[in-house]
Amino acid sequence: MQGALELFASKGFYSTTIPDIAISLKMSVGNMYNYFKSKDILAEEIIKFISAYLGKELQRINEKDISTKEKTRAIVAIYFEVAMTKPEMIDYFLRIYLSNREIFRDNCAGMICVNEFVTEVMIYFEEGVKSGELRDQDFFSAFGLFMGYLGGMVFLKGEHILPRELDEYVDDISFNIYKALSV
Amino acid sequence: MKILWLSAITCNGNAHSFLNYPYLERFLDDFEFIYHPIIDSLYTIEEVISTNIECDILILEGAISFEFNKIDIPIFNIIERYSKIVRKIVTVGSCATFGGIFRDGEYKDTTGLHFNKDIKLTRFANLYKNSISISGCPVHPEILVNTLYAIKSTMNIELDEFLRPKEFFAYTVHNGCTRNEYFEYKVDNHIFGKKEGCMFYEHGCQAPYTNGSCNKILWNEVNSKTRAGVPCMGCTQPDFPKQNLFETKKNMGIPQHLPLGVNKRTYLTLAGITKAFNIKRLEEDIF
Numbered sequence: 001m002q003g004a005l006e007l008f009a010s011k012g013f014y015s016t017t018i019p020d021i022a023i024s025l026k027m028s029v030g031n032m033y034n035y036f037k038s039k040d041i042l043a044e045e046i047i048k049f050i051s052a053y054l055g056k057e058l059q060r061i062n063e064k065d066i067s068t069k070e071k072t073r074a075i076v077a078i079y080f081e082v083a084m085t086k087p088e089m090i091d092y093f094l095r096i097y098l099s100n101r102e103i104f105r106d107n108c109a110g111m112i113c114v115n116e117f118v119t120e121v122m123i124y125f126e127e128g129v130k131s132g133e134l135r136d137q138d139f140f141s142a143f144g145l146f147m148g149y150l151g152g153m154v155f156l157k158g159e160h161i162l163p164r165e166l167d168e169y170v171d172d173i174s175f176n177i178y179k180a181l182s183v
Numbered sequence: 184m185k186i187l188w189l190s191a192i193t194c195n196g197n198a199h200s201f202l203n204y205p206y207l208e209r210f211l212d213d214f215e216f217i218y219h220p221i222i223d224s225l226y227t228i229e230e231v232i233s234t235n236i237e238c239d240i241l242i243l244e245g246a247i248s249f250e251f252n253k254i255d256i257p258i259f260n261i262i263e264r265y266s267k268i269v270r271k272i273v274t275v276g277s278c279a280t281f282g283g284i285f286r287d288g289e290y291k292d293t294t295g296l297h298f299n300k301d302i303k304l305t306r307f308a309n310l311y312k313n314s315i316s317i318s319g320c321p322v323h324p325e326i327l328v329n330t331l332y333a334i335k336s337t338m339n340i341e342l343d344e345f346l347r348p349k350e351f352f353a354y355t356v357h358n359g360c361t362r363n364e365y366f367e368y369k370v371d372n373h374i375f376g377k378k379e380g381c382m383f384y385e386h387g388c389q390a391p392y393t394n395g396s397c398n399k400i401l402w403n404e405v406n407s408k409t410r411a412g413v414p415c416m417g418c419t420q421p422d423f424p425k426q427n428l429f430e431t432k433k434n435m436g437i438p439q440h441l442p443l444g445v446n447k448r449t450y451l452t453l454a455g456i457t458k459a460f461n462i463k464r465l466e467e468d469i470f
Contacts, residue, residue: 059448109459109461110455110458110459110461111455111458111459112455112456112459115452115455115456116452118455119448119451119452119455122435122436122437122451123447123448123451125434125435125436125437126434126435126437126447127434128435129434129435130434130439134435136433136434136435137435138435138436139435139436139437142435
């Protein structure tokens with residue numbers, strides 16, 4: 001899965017073939033098809049894999065007995081850390097999952113394939129509102145502000161536009177997000 | 184079997200609801216009221232309060248307060264006296280059980296007989312073992328009558344933590360709701376009074392976390408709030424009445440109160456999946 005993920009993220013979905021993936025995994029093409037019937041199915045499994053990975057990281061933060069302000073910073077920090085240490089994950093999310101929606105239309109309708117990640121974001125928002133720190137608003141307004149901002153920064157980094165490393169932006173960005181979402 | 188129906192701080196809604204029991208004549212062949220505020224009774228309220236009259240069941244309707252008197256006699260004294268005579272004490276309605284809306288009234292320290300909302304009281308702790316609560320606003324007549332027959336036949340009545348018969352209160356009002364398919368697939372396109380749509384997500388329906396049998400034992404043998412197109416208002420619960428009963432309180436789109444016993448993380452995971460079904464048949468009006 002990791003090998004396929006790295007290939008998709010670097011070459012793009014359509015430029016990557018099943019034989020490419022099989023070679024990178026030192027596996028025969030025939031055997032590869034035993035595991036995944038098509039490239040689309042493999043793509044779906046990869047996004048579920050990323051969602052589960054990020055979801056688990058966010059769950060660990062959500063379960064901590066800390067304020068929403070501290071959680072906000074922790075989420076920004078872990079997102080950028082993943083973007084720096086496992087760039088293929090965030091790249092896949094931004095450049096394959098969000099950019100090639102036609103691949104995911106049938107079996108990843110709505111947010112099914114990113115459910116674990118989105119569920120944790122929802123819990124972060126809900127608990128923030130319940131604790132009185134965050135302003136109650138439409139989920140997607142808040143989700144777009146938070147994740148769009150983070151995704152945008154990672155994208156700029158990927159395009160070599162950001163002058164500094166991502167982790168150097170954690171304080172400013174978590175401050176901005178918290179200020180924008182708080183009551 | 185003789186019953187004293189004693190009204191305390193009440194709107195008398197339970198006494199009226201009881202009159203809707205469809206087989207009242209048959210009931211009155213088996214039970215006799217030494218006093219009931221609406222039905223012709225053997226004694227007047229003055230006689231009941233001034234002397235001790237033999238009876239088997241004390242039904243208390245309405246909340247109580249040390250300030251509240253009936254014909255100049257504190258309600259507390261009347262309850263104490265008759266509790267020594269009767270076999271069982273039944274609180275009917277949510278005011279007699281939990282204090283209800285009259286907790287916000289003028290009488291000081293207004294509560295139910297054994298509970299102040301969900302807090303257990305010690306004032307009448309000695310009566311606890313002989314008490315049964317039938318909460319609701321108003322009481323469901325069939326549930327009251329069935330409980331009275333169970334007492335008459337000396338059945339063992341299993342009770343929940345608020346002394347409510349599990350037979351009727353171990354379920355949620357959601358159980359038996361005809362809108363369950365809309366609930367399952369998260370379709371709340373409801374307009375009040377219409378047959379379509381679940382009312383949990385937007386319209387304040389409390390059925391998934393309210394204990395009761397309204398959708399199993401129908402009102403007047405015909406209907407229930409949710410079947411008629413009005414949300415369940417949670418009238419059997421200790422915290423009834425809440426505010427904004429026609430609107431689902433949400434935090435960033437997530438209902439504040441989830442179905443009874445459901446874990447939030449699991450609920451959100453499942454909800455995300457069911458929402459993706461996008462079933463056209465359920466989005467459209469049937470008629």
